[in-house]
Amino acid sequence: MKEIFKYHYSKVVDKVRVSIDALKPYLEKTQKTTLSFSLWLVIVVVAVMAIMWLGKSTWQYLSNRSIFVVSPITFSFDTPGWVTDRLINEIENFPGLKKKYNIFEKDLTKKIAGTYEKNPLIYKVYHIERKLPNTVNLKLELRKPIAIVKRKGKEYLVDKDCVRLPDKFYEYPERGESPVYIISSRLPKIPKYGEKWDDKSIGEGMNLLNYLRYNGIDKLLKIATIDVSNVARRLKSGRSDIILCTENGTIIKWGCPPSCGRPNELSNYEKLQNLLSVAKEEGTTLANMEYVDVRWKVPLGKRITVQ
Numbered sequence: 001m002k003e004i005f006k007y008h009y010s011k012v013v014d015k016v017r018v019s020i021d022a023l024k025p026y027l028e029k030t031q032k033t034t035l036s037f038s039l040w041l042v043i044v045v046v047a048v049m050a051i052m053w054l055g056k057s058t059w060q061y062l063s064n065r066s067i068f069v070v071s072p073i074t075f076s077f078d079t080p081g082w083v084t085d086r087l088i089n090e091i092e093n094f095p096g097l098k099k100k101y102n103i104f105e106k107d108l109t110k111k112i113a114g115t116y117e118k119n120p121l122i123y124k125v126y127h128i129e130r131k132l133p134n135t136v137n138l139k140l141e142l143r144k145p146i147a148i149v150k151r152k153g154k155e156y157l158v159d160k161d162c163v164r165l166p167d168k169f170y171e172y173p174e175r176g177e178s179p180v181y182i183i184s185s186r187l188p189k190i191p192k193y194g195e196k197w198d199d200k201s202i203g204e205g206m207n208l209l210n211y212l213r214y215n216g217i218d219k220l221l222k223i224a225t226i227d228v229s230n231v232a233r234r235l236k237s238g239r240s241d242i243i244l245c246t247e248n249g250t251i252i253k254w255g256c257p258p259s260c261g262r263p264n265e266l267s268n269y270e271k272l273q274n275l276l277s278v279a280k281e282e283g284t285t286l287a288n289m290e291y292v293d294v295r296w297k298v299p300l301g302k303r304i305t306v307q
Contacts, residue, residue: 067133070108071100075138082144087121087169094119103134116140120163120194145172147180147209147226149202156190158182160213162197162206164190178247180209180218185229201231204257208242211268217275220284222247231257240295250286255295266295274299 072092079088096115101108109128116122120143127139143159150156157165157172173179182205191197205228212218227243241256254271256262266274274294278301282289293300 068103069100070103070130070134070136072097073099074134075136079142080144082171082174083142084169084171087142090121090169101136103130103132103136109136112136112138121165121169123159123161145170146213147182147206148172149182149184149197151184155181158197158202158206160206160210162203164193164195164197166193177219178222178224180223181225182206182209183225183227183229201228204228204231204259205242207257208254208268211272215272217272221275221279221286232260240293246286248285248287250289251291253291253293253295266297271295 072094075092077088077091094115096118097112101112105111108130113125113128116138117125123141123143125138125140127137129137131137143161143163143165145157145165146160147158148155149158149164157167157170159165182202184199184201184205186201189198197203205226209218209223209226212223217223223244224247225245227245228241230239230241230243233241240253241260242254244252244254246252252275256265258265258268271294274296275292278289278292278294278299279286282301282303286292288303290302290304
């Protein structure tokens with residue numbers, strides 16, 4: 001019995017040895033592959049860490065170099081003649097701007113553009129880009145004063161969107177030009193700087209001025225005032241909601257704005273054509289006219305009586 005057991009035991013051992021011998025080449029190959037992979041893995045990890053360390057060191061080096069520092073104080077602007085030095089200084093010191101930026105700073109242009117766009121003195125930021133080593137190219141549009149709202153002897157500077165502007169930052173009117181006044185006898189609330197007028201009559205007056213400016217009529221006829229005191233009021237027959245006045249003192253009865261929805265009211269285009277037809281006959285200064293009424297299909301007018 002023992003002999004039989006020994007016999008079978010030796011056969012099993014021999015098979016195991018044969019199997020181990022057969023697996024040796026595979027095991028040796030697998031071991032080599034594992035070692036090779038582990039070595040490459042270590043090399044990659046070390047390389048990545050070295051790159052990260054090098055990048056961090058490079059960033060710290062560049063961050064501390066003054067040549068790559070951008071400061072709003074160094075910003076240069078090609079400003080128009082209607083702005084004052086105080087506005088230029090204000091642009092360089094807007095709230096929210098840091099005293100200095102690194103040219104490699106993440107989202108640099110987005111941060112600077114966002115700060116400018118939030119400021120009420122800026123109408124729009126069109127373009128901004130960084131330029132090595134320490135320059136930021138910025139293209140923006142400033143809010144420009146185009147009229148003065150006048151009420152009870154007090155004057156308030158406004159732009160084309162009816163936004164109130166601080167007087168100290170602007171030269172208005174520009175040299176050689178005369179101011180345009182939006183006159184109203186009723187203003188419920190004076191807005192703060194950078195806020196729009198919450199008043200329909202002022203808004204309609206600015207809309208008309210923008211229309212006249214677009215067609216060059218404000219300068220052609222030398223419009224001096226736009227009186228909107230009667231806008232949105234129930235007027236007696238024959239009264240005009242909006243009254244324009246030229247520098248010569250000629251009155252132009254414009255009627256109500258397009259938003260009034262009054263039956264048979266002419267459009268701004270039709271009224272303008274009426275006004276131009278009179279100017280063609282009487283001259284663009286309208287110096288000989290006491291008033292011109294453009295509210296009708298055929299414009300009306302009255303010449304100044306010469307004594």
